[in-house]
């Protein structure tokens with residue numbers, strides 16, 4: 600099995616690995632510790648010390664913090680329990696008219712603002728744009744990825760996490776708390 604070192608993986612992530620080397624890496628079977636190398640690289644780039652359990656995007660991570668699993672921005676801002684859609688705790692910039700949408704779309708590419716709105720989810724601490732979604736008006740924020748962390752660590756990585764938590768989408772519970 601081909602082994603690629605961390606420096607190669609880092610170059611691949613940054614898009615600066617030469618194409619022949621990239622092809623070589625893509626074609627070969629994956630090193631068993633590829634995930635660990637990837638997490639190690641991300642851990643060295645973020646501005647917090649807590650352990651990354653799983654990167655959700657290059658800027659957003661599930662992190663172990665005081666025995667809780669929370670979503671954090673690379674800047675260290677916490678969005679709370681990873682089982683609640685982090686978008687509920689972000690700043691949301693909505694484009695839902697022609698004037699604001701035309702800053703993003705050109706001509707016929709623009710969706711009809713009567714039907715579609717563009718939502719930009721922004722970190723309240725560092726201002727990074729973390730996600731963008733174009734959805735029908737009234738559609739709840741899309742919860743893109745709720746991973747089963749315990750299964751992933753125990754069955755895929757072969758090293759269970761020290762604790763287990765109920766694997767369930769808690770987003771509606773959080774919304775219900777708002778109306779109490």
Ligand SMILES: [Zn+2]
Pocket residue numbers: 672673674675676722723724725726727
């Ligand atoms: Zn941030």
